Amino acid sequence: MSSKHKLKTHQLSQLCEESLRNRQVVSGELFSAIQQLTKRGLVYSARWCAELAFSFQSPESTKNSAVSYSDYASEQNDSVSFLLAKRYFDCREYRRCAECLKNVQDETCVFLRCYSLFLAGEKERVHGSIQAIKKLQNSQLENILSEIFTFQKSRNGALDGFLYYLCGIISRNLERRKQAISFLMNAVVHFPLLFDAWRELSCLVSVVQEEEQEPTLDDTLPHHWMNAFYYTMLWIQRREYDDALQLLNVLQLYFPKNTFLLGQIAYLYYDRREFDESALYYEEIRRNDPYCLDGMDVYSNILYVREQQVELSILAHHCVSVEKYKPETCAVVGNYYSLRGEHEKAVIYFERALKLNPHYVSAFTLIGHEYVEMKNTAKAIEAYRKAVDMDPKDFRAWYGLGQAYELLRMPSYSLYYYRKAASLRPFDSRMWCAMGLCLEEFGKHQDALNCYERALKCEDREVIVFHRIAHLCSRMGEQEKAHTFYLKELELREEDGSLDGPETAEALLFLARYSISKGRFEVAENYCNRLVDLPGTERDQARDLLKEIEWRREQLASTCSTSTMMMDTAMS
Secondary structure: OOHHHHHHHHHHHHHHHHHHOOHHHHHHHHHHHHHHHHHOOOHHHHHHHHHHHHHHOOHHHHHOOOOOOOHHHHHOOOOHHHHHHHHHHHOOOHHHHHHHOOOOOOHHHHHHHHHHHHHHHHHHHHHOOHHHHHHHHHHHHHHHHHHHHHHHHHOOOOOOHHHHHHHHHHHHHOOOHHHHHHHHHHHHHHOOOOHHHHHHHHHHHHHHHHHHOOOOOHHHOOOOOHHHHHHHHHHHHOOOHHHHHHHHHHHHHHOOOOHHHHHHHHHHHHHOOOHHHHHHHHHHHHHHOOOOOOOHHHHHHHHHHOOOHHHHHHHHHHHHHHOOOOHHHHHHHHHHHHHOOOHHHHHHHHHHHHHHOOOOHHHHHHHHHHHHHOOOHHHHHHHHHHHHHHOOOOHHHHHHHHHHHHHOOOHHHHHHHHHHHHHHOOOOHHHHHHHHHHHHHOOOHHHHHHHHHHHHOOOOOOHHHHHHHHHHHHHOOOHHHHHHHHHHHHHHHHHHOOOOOHHHHHHHHHHHHHHHHOOOHHHHHHHHHHHHOOOOOHHHHHHHHHHHHHHHHHHHHHHHHHHHHHHHHHHO
């Protein structure tokens, strides 16, 4: 951890200590936020605040809480138009809601009208063709922004945090990242408990800072304990795991068993490829909140990698029973069909997830994986490109593009995409191995060896790294180094019990030949006998080597016998 991040983590921890110590003030702040967010239809942020309030208070303080609010009491001051419009909104009749508030110039009403128009556009896009209505949707978004700016002028440039947030997500959809960041910054300054704004901000800042070297926003963020949540999300996206984990542990002291925090820790371990640790946290989430579907798509990825088909089937059935039409559910079911080898069905479910959430980037990547399995390289490349267009930091999509072009026997393209993946994931041995294989095809053996040695330094290195180094050293004539790495590979495979593959046969064959060249016939014979028990062409070569060993022994015995006779003759 850098000294700069150590200082930042310490500052955020202190801020949490100072701000969260007064439980009554924080509870009041959260309850007020829930009321404001619910009133405007921002249900996910309201739910997040409610979960935070629940985990923040002890059972005793919940029973005796002096803080309360009533929807009815807050609605007494609202206009009849707003009350009717809010009921239309709750029934998802967004156009009716917007029409009902057409002539009302109250800040809350303007937000609800514009937000309804935005959601109506999203609803139409979900049920229609994305390509056919994209242009129309963009013009609708421009009209909503124009209406908000007109209202802003009538208020002498003053907007509340909610309208700034709406401008931010519209700008994001119009792919104006810098403008979106500016709006979202104003949103969190004016209303610090607007969680959706913090989440969008962390995603955008992470991408923009990496691509365009944008200056950090530390000085402009509000001095609020929500900063800590923002930095955990930002640091996880930047893969600065130690900083994020330290801050998450501090937050857990104040919000024990909070589903969001547990989910962040679970995802952190998943992204670090520590699947066993990640699975423990997802299982804890399921125990604490059995009907929570947040993060279950990621948990299904872990079950997929582990090839736990029964567990994945149980999870898929549970998710469908809880909420069939939810992106996470569709992803879980898609993974289930993929593991069963039913790739066409998997694609259908991943596409359904995208219909429900067009910003669900990982669905595009998963679709790409399925098309690779179906040998439809063109469709796979199309899906991967959509993923990297939406999220340039999605290393899985860059890696998938590399694999797709490798199937097309276009190593120069593969190398480019593997380099992009390795730049995003420098601690992942798979990226360096893939680059090394491409460089081998170009005959750049030393560069390939450098890549493999870089993979060797990664914590997640696999046995194949030792095999690639040994194989390449053998080709380059560095027999001593090849011998060392083949021995290490064989030792690791014996520990794992994975001795049946062709890589094992190659290692045994090399070690047998090397031992013969050094006159170690017993060692060589042992390797050959092991080879004879394995399937493949190497078995026949092992038999030939055994004959060679026998012949060499006879030659050596004959030579020794002749030398003895000559010495006896000379002595007599």
